[in-house]
Amino acid sequence: MNAVEIESAISDLAIEPFDRAEFPYAFLAAFGNKDTTLKKLRAGNNNASDLPGAVLLRNNIHISVCDPGTVGEALKALRASPATAKAKAKFILATDGQNLEAEELASGETIACAYADLPNHFGFLLPLAGISTIKEIKDNPIDVRATSRLNKLYVELLNENPDWAKEERRADMNHFMARLVFCFFAEDTDIFNGEGVFTQTIEQMSERDGGNTHEVLEAIFRAMNIKRADRANAEPRLPAWADKKFPYVNGGLFSGSTEVPRFTRMARTYLLHAGGLNWREINPDIFGSMIQAVADDEERGSLGMHYTSVPNILKVLNPLFLDELRAQLEAAGDNKAKLLNLRKRMARIRVFDPACGSGNFLVIAYKQMREIEAEINRRRDEPDLRSEIPLTNFRGIELRDFPAEIARLALIIAEYQCDVLYRGQKEALAEFLPLDAQNWIVCGNALRLDWLSICPPTGTGVKVVADDLFGTPLNQSEIDFANEGGETYICGNPPYKGSNWRTPEQTEDLGQILGPKCDGWKALDYVAGWILKAAEYSARSPCGTAFVTTNSVCQGIQASVLWPLVAELGQEISFAHTSFKWANLASHNAGVSVIVVGLSSSPVKDKFLYEAGASGVASVRRVEQINAYLLNAKNVFVTAAKVPLSFDSLITDGSGALDGGNLILSSDEYRALMTDSGGAAERFVRPYLGSSEFIRGMPRWCLWIEDADASIAAGVAQIAKRIDAVRKFRASAGTRAQTAVSRPHKFAWTNKQRGHQLIIPTVFSERRDYITAGLLDDRHIVSNAASIVQSPKPHVFSIISSTMHIAWVRAVAGRLKTDIRYTSALCYNTFPVPLLTEQNKADLTACAEDILLAREAHFPATIADLYDPENMPDNLRRAHERNDEVLERIYIGRRFKNDTERLEKLFELYTKMTAAAAKAAPATKATRGKKRE
Template identity: 65%
Template sequence: MNAVEIEEAVSALAEQPFDAEEFPYLFLLAFGNKDTTIKRLRATKGSTNASDIPGAVLQRNNIHIAPCQPGEVTRTLTTLRNSSATSKAKAKFILATDGETFEAEELDTGETVACAYTDFPNHFGAFLPLAGITTVKQIRESSFDIRATSKLNRLYVELLKDNPDWGTADRRHDMNHFMARLIFCFFAEDTDIFQDGHSFTNTVDTMTERDSSNTHAVIGELFRAMNTPTAERKKAGIARYADRFPYVNGGLFSGSPEVPRFSKIARSYLIHIGALDWTKINPDIFGSMIQAVADDEERGALGMHYTSVPNILKVLNPLFLDDLRERLNEADDNARMLLNLRKRMARIRVFDPACGSGNFLVIAYKEMRAIEAEINNRRGEADRPSEIPLTNFRGIELRDFPAEIARLALIIAEFQCDVLYRGQKLALAEFLPLNAENWITCGNALRLDWLSVCPPTGTGVKHSADDLFHNSLDQPQIDFENEGGETYICGNPPYLGSRWRDKEQQDDLANLFSHRSQSYKDLDYVAAWYLKSADYIRLIPNAESALVATKSICQGEQVSMLWPLIFEQKLEISFAHRPFHWSNLASSNAGVTVVIVGIRSISAGKKKLYDENDKRLVDNIGPYLIPTGNVIVCKESRPINSLPRMDYGNKPTDGGNLILDRAEKDALLYLHPTAKYFVKEYVGSSEFIGGIPRFCLWISDDQIDQAFEIPDIRTRIENVKILRSESKGTQANANAKTPHRFVFAPHREGSAIIVPRVSSERRPYLPVGLVDDWTVISDRAAVIYNPETWLFSIIASRMHLVWIATVCVRMRMDFSYSNTLGWNTFPVPTLTDKMKADLTRCAEDILLAREAHFPATIAELYDPEEMPADLREAHDRNDEVLERIYIGRRFRNDTERLEKLFDLYTKMTAKPGSKNKKKAGAA
């Protein structure tokens, strides 16, 4: 269950008559427990209920719940807290209620909930860990935003039932616009913008029939009033009940006042939504949740899409907010310096070209208002109006409803900041009517000219697009003084690898990249925003950018596709967050590993490199996000590091006819014992890692007559001949006359090192093994034939893993091993015979440790949670021996390992005669 589904279940429980006996089970069901789990808790025999208190229910590792007699809630909660069963079962929460009062406590933190029973749904966010939602505290406490989203979603779905035409493409904008109007009205009535208590909700409740027959007409009249100036209302014939509402306009209520028809259920939902306390709305959270209401594809994951404030600040703080705060600290109480800083802030533009519902813009605005408020306080001007205009917070969004919500979220954020820093009276006096300027553009950011949306100093908006609060094509021209102002591009654009893009998105990339480079099709979609940002910064003085992206744009082949195009524009990486997990509000904590990369014009200033909680000031950040020069690793057809050749394994192209599973192999040998001379083990990535037995027919040219005497083998070979003859592939066609052989067969007698081409990044080391010549290594693995044993030590090291993780292509979340990009380029110091002997012993120790745990598979041995201690110790010794060869000591972390490797790579490729010299030196 996601958070919104949980809120709905909890709300339904609170509305039911209290049943002391059933409450614990119903509460657990509301948080996603299965019926079978509840059945075991209820059981009289073999019950999983660990409670030592009569009538209570204790779910191990979760919660201890006790219904109680009236007036006994606090005493019962104390009993739960002191219960030995609570401690023994490692309960995270305790909860007591008598149906009138509700009290609970999170035992690890000591945080408590105490409220009327009917109000406990308002606090459901505190219990989200019961459903496995262990996200950041700010999200768990966003109970209002989740509840409001949940109820608005129910209203939205109910309205579409009775107004199906409003769900069509032609009318979807009208429906979304209607929802934006409602959200504003709910917020306005609770914050005194309407200055009459719950006037909107009360008016709808009072003036509409209980059968809902005129609900749409009453709401439409209210909207018409909010779009009509007071002086014109008599002429417009505004109804008396609507006349007391203020003139709002600003595009929000212009256009058609038409409202969808309401059923009795929809009317009831609207009244309940209006009863919520909308003063608690958090626009940066609420906006990203509410946009899912209007998106069919996202509604199933409602409430899961949320970008946490701490993650947003990882972008905004180093981009420009940290500098503003530093200037504030330097100014202290110096009135002139404070005034200059305030003037500077008034000219700063924040531009999110993939703004969604405006999270980044709202957070940037709120943070800047906080700094401005401190300036005003120090200057003794606390009541001074803000000089930071909303029009300085520009955005582009492809879909119209998130774009509407982005503008509405900024409007709400502005009012909340005015109330916080200037007081309710001044905030209300200046809030209405809304400004009609449009600073969020709805369109395709990769096709629009960013200069027209966020123009250079002294010019207005030239781009025309649908106004977000009505359908006019005349976007207002926004002119403002911004002499010397700064522009900061920020955001979290869509990632989308090449396999997940539709044709329009593929065309977007082609339109942007094809005239600059032919190698772009494998770039992630987000790379386009980086290139557009670079183009913008090249033309606009005082512009910088910082975007969230998949880590793959700073790894593998994508580095050489993207970063030379950025560096050639005389730009640099100004700061970067190395890969970290960007999670969202989901019980599965779904998320993706990302990087944040800032770019700006080349400067002499230090660059900031973040790695988890560590921050370093460095001279340069390379495209792999390490403190090196702008080195880009390129494929090499041969090793440039004095290591032996590594091939890919043997490729059959046989339609499965040359490959056998265990049952097929056993059946063949049972019927034809002489077939054993033509059967070898066949091992690729999955077979080696998972211990999956597979076999192949391996027939040399001088064995073909003997092999053909076996009917089953002859049939298989004839099938291969047919397949290759009919194939459109040139390699298959060329080998049709030798169907008994693999089309690519580097296999040699003797031992071999096998390295799977695809393996999980969760493992602490790359899987590598030694096999004999009775094993044929498939093309799903790389191979070194007749190797010296010390090579095993190098491949099994942490040094080699971090190199592969950085310079090779990724497959989803797995490593994708490349011989040309990873092995042929891997920097290795010159090794003496003594060093090779030491590494050989390390390799043998690793193999012996594996052998001690036979028949455990590689997957089992290298499970990060279950790796045997002796195997881990053998690898640790191997790492120590190898790393001392590199620098005489152990490396402190992976970043330091990469720094050394890239330093060696730069020297290695700068040698005379190296074809990679130019590319390696600077991109």
């Protein structure tokens, strides 16, 4: 469940008649607990409570339904209950059906409210569903509640008006919803004449069955599209109640058709419930980012998950330009001339989000700048001065029409709220209506549009005509953006979409931008298109850029493909946030790992690297340079190598069967073969491992038949049948298989070792703290779903199993979805190791043995079991930590502080070693294959 669904369930619970016996289970169901869990609680099997009639769900909440007037005493009893502590309850809650109190035990924070008011506090309880509490939601849940109400209304209206659900009418539906959002906000902020006038008018003038609700709304919308002076002559005439109560608004919002979808009784109820909320408290950056999913069929299932917290947005905006504005404000002190210059500068700053969604980055940027401007005005004794920061300097592109419409509406609401906050309600109202008709949020495909036309460097002009809710001026180039000599900052959170997840249209978008410029562009995430477009914009019109993006664009092959192109355009990384989790409002949400990358078109002396700590608080370092891997290191690119840089043991892929499944045996097939052949097949069967089999301990087997034994194997009927099936499969399996048709008894390509071998999984979870290599004897056949290090020295196992190596792999490897993809050319062959003494090798060999012995002590636990980060055995972890201690002292004489320090050392060493290898290459051609350890 997500936050919107939880709020809806809690609201439904609060309006139902209170049922003492049922409440605890209904409450737990509202927070996403499964029916099976509730069934066990009802039966008493899982109820850990030691209090009469109470319900305790372990690791969750202890609930007591008490007698009237005893809520406080019941909460004290829950707090004192030994069962509460023993079951590690996160919350306690007591209610008598009239009042309710709850406490978060870790923080000691409490709520106390009327039972019916519980929905206004649901944000406090979101951790019960595994949702990290976001301060803005916790303190003010109106945005989630509003989204929930509008979603219900939207779905009900589409069900009643199927024509409005069709593609050709969806824009009309979205237009209608945006009008409602404005009306709800306007009626609670005195923009309309009288608080609640819009909702009250609908309630009074419409029939309870909803039959004429559309007519009432049409009349209201018509009124807001007709100037007061023209209403007397309007045809048809406005009803007197509409004329009197509603002002002229327009600005494109109420122009055009005033048609409204038909309402049912339920739709009218949802409309009134939405209007009953306090829209004065709406937070446009939160509300807009959540409501954008309401109008999208594909995204409605993730409703409420789009919210981007203000702290995360400020990770982009602060270092991009806001920190510098605040520093200039601090330096200006009370110097009125300096303050005036800063205010003039801010009036010419344009913020451009070319993937703006519902405008949350733009809204936050606007609100932060208004806060700085208000302080300037206070220091200059001009607190009532009208803002000089125009909304039209906050520009955006959005692919979908509804979020684009909401983006502009969110900015309008933000402007009004800022005016009220900094200038007062009277001044804000005096200047709010009518709305400005100018359009500065463009609806279109950002990767196909000319950004310089949409956000020109100087002067005037939006030259892209876009059909949207607010209407487009006849000549957009006439819009004066007051930006002559100003600054432009590009920012946002563009869509990521890795190569395996892009639509054909998205791949075509990326191909048009990157295809002519480089090979390997298909491996790039979709967001790379925005990075390159921003770099091209900045090359022609210098600006600052900062995007939230997947960490994968600064890893592996993507780093070596994308960032040289950016550098060629004269861009350098000026600041970056290394990988952190970008969570949303879904339950048990792990979040996606993202980075923030800031670009500058002019040299920046002081660059800043922000790194998330264990507590989530970022530390910051001032550095001289930031390379494509977000390290304080030279901008060298790690490229695939055919031979190892440091190891003398070669690495290969495993063996490939290309057999139609006939040479591979499951455990059941293996046992059947042994039985049916009377044991004659045993000499031709070997254990068979790929990455999955090795990590998860799932044994498989394969037929392994040497050429000299082919005739003997063919004499075993059960094997002969499989060999014949392989021959037939390869005969019709394409060119690659043709070369192996003549030897159907063998794998198509073989890399079997004659001695011991080291298996390295080629795909493994990003959660792993170590690369889980394994030593095997030569009986094992390793599939091409894993890599083999041939006849490795034991210290090679130690190095592969180190934190140093996995840090390198995370930086340079590719990804398969979120899993790490280990490739020999990028991960093993490029890894830099200092020159090892014999004593170093002996010490590392001892560490390798300790790791293997620690694993063996937990037989039959699988690698997956042993290396689960949350359940790794202590002796195994100690063995790895000792291994890290020994290896890292070889590098720098001590343990590294963190992965950043490890990688900076590794890149320094890689740069030196590759430079030395390139310099020595002509002289050492004859000994190219000889590598030191």
